[in-house]
Amino acid sequence: MSNSPFVTPAKTTRGLGASKTGTSHHIRQRVSALALIVLVPWFLFSIMSAALGGYADALAWVGSPLNATLLVLTAGAAFYHMRLGMQAVIEDYIGKTGTRAALLILNTFFAAGLFVAVVMSVIRVWAG
Amino acid sequence: MSGTPKADSRPLSPHLQVWRFHATMLASITHRITGVGLYFGTLLITAWLVALASGPDAYAVVEMVAFSIPGQLILFLWAVAILYHFANGIRHLVWDGPGLGFSPKVASQISIFNYAFAIVGAVALMAAAVLS
Numbered sequence: 001m002s003n004s005p006f007v008t009p010a011k012t013t014r015g016l017g018a019s020k021t022g023t024s025h026h027i028r029q030r031v032s033a034l035a036l037i038v039l040v041p042w043f044l045f046s047i048m049s050a051a052l053g054g055y056a057d058a059l060a061w062v063g064s065p066l067n068a069t070l071l072v073l074t075a076g077a078a079f080y081h082m083r084l085g086m087q088a089v090i091e092d093y094i095g096k097t098g099t100r101a102a103l104l105i106l107n108t109f110f111a112a113g114l115f116v117a118v119v120m121s122v123i124r125v126w127a128g
Numbered sequence: 129m130s131g132t133p134k135a136d137s138r139p140l141s142p143h144l145q146v147w148r149f150h151a152t153m154l155a156s157i158t159h160r161i162t163g164v165g166l167y168f169g170t171l172l173i174t175a176w177l178v179a180l181a182s183g184p185d186a187y188a189v190v191e192m193v194a195f196s197i198p199g200q201l202i203l204f205l206w207a208v209a210i211l212y213h214f215a216n217g218i219r220h221l222v223w224d225g226p227g228l229g230f231s232p233k234v235a236s237q238i239s240i241f242n243y244a245f246a247i248v249g250a251v252a253l254m255a256a257a258v259l260s
Contacts, residue, residue, distance in 0.1 A: 030220075030221060030224060033217050033220075033221060034221070036214075036217075037214075037217075037218065037221075040210065040214055044207075044210070044253070047173075048253065048256070048257055048260075049260070051176065051194070052257060052260055054191075055180075055184050055187045055188075055191075058180050058187070059180065062177070062180060078170065079170070082163070082166065082167045082170065085163045085164075085167070086163075086164070086167055089160065089163075089164060114170055114171070114174045117174050117177070117178055118173075118174055118177055120181070121174075121177040121178050121180065121181035122177065122181075124181040125177075125180055125181050128181075
């Protein structure tokens with residue numbers, strides 16, 4: 001930093017603070033939570049009966065259009081919600097810029113990858 | 129960090145251990161811990177679906193793991209985590225929306241209720257699964 005009397009120490013911190021996206025993060029977290037309030041109870045009750053009945057029952061469960069739709073909706077809301085949540089955890093605890101950026105990128109890849117795996121599996125069971 | 133002169137010493141926030149224990153602080157960190165647990169728990173749900181799409185052989189492997197003792201224990205903990213995060217998440221929405229439940233007494237009572245809901249609910253789910 002310059003030792004010029006016209007440059008105050010505040011210069012070194014400007015632009016390094018919050019990225020001004022906190023409000024949209026907060027709202028997205030809560031909107032996905034509202035969706036999950038409806039989807040999670042459905043998911044818990046119906047996956048229990050589907051998983052307990054063996055392979056044929058599970059295939060029939062995912063094969064129904066209503067279940068397949070709700071399943072993809074649940075996965076979408078859940079993976080979106082948990083990506084936002086893990087982002088907050090990483091930002092709270094990881095101070096080092098490089099490590100933080102790497103983990104934030106991994107977080108996105110993890111959520112996106114699992115979502116696509118769920119969707120492809122549902123499509124395969126539904127269509128096959 | 130960047131060679132700036134050290135700021136004047138200012139009062140610091142008290143450290144965690146000087147606070148008397150209260151239920152809401154445990155509820156708060158449990159919300160985060162169960163959230164992180166559920167994050168990795170989605171691997172199990174995804175594995176179940178991918179196995180289902182892959183065929184009976186892969187599905188048999190997942191079933192064998194899920195019905196083993198360690199598998200049942202993980203499913204029980206997963207049920208506790210999702211029920212806790214669900215109940216405490218609704219509390220967060222009530223805090224943010226209508227703005228209710230902030231008084232210390234009510235906040236502590238809801239915290240304890242959420243713990244009870246998660247544990248009793250998970251036991252009920254596992255019992256229902258075993259009996260069906």
